Amino acid sequence: MQNNIAKFRKKAGLSQQELADAINVSRKTISTVETNRFTPSVIIALKIARHFNTSVESLFEIEDHD
């Protein structure tokens, strides 16, 4: 699964810590989600999507082998 969180975050001019603070998770959560080492729960995915005022589908892209 690929995601565009880093792209959205940089576009909004936020650091990983600032995004983490905004949605009440640890910075490592953001860091590992961005590098595809951790798949977040639906709750975190929805929180990120709501923060960027977009849909979960635009943040996460499922791949054929998933």
Added chain:
Amino acid sequence: MKQQDIKTEEKFMSHNAWFSIFMGITLLIISGYPIIGNTSAPLLILGSTAFLGSFLMFVIRGGFTWRMKYHLTYKDEYLNTIDTIAYKHVVLALLFSMGTVYLFSEGLTLHISHSMMATFYLAIMCLVYGISIFWQSRD
């Protein structure tokens, strides 16, 4: 959950991992030294002192008070996940080390006591937990 709580959890996990590694090394020395020195009494005192010293150092540096409650799980999703995976690594390492000891036990039985082996297993568990946490929380 407040952001401050998450930062405290992150800090706690980092200190906990360092503490586990330090304790693992201390226990490894305690379990291994008697084979070379044929005595364990002086090193047990030294090891216990080092262990207590490191424990107090981490408690003070971590800013933890006696009022701080111990939780079995982390509230932050990612920290909780890597903590669970670290325990799985601990179980695997324990099984692997026990299997290795079982295979080579014939040659060891005359020199190594049960307490040394128990200390060795504890050392492996502590070391693997600390290393696993650090490995998983890399950026």
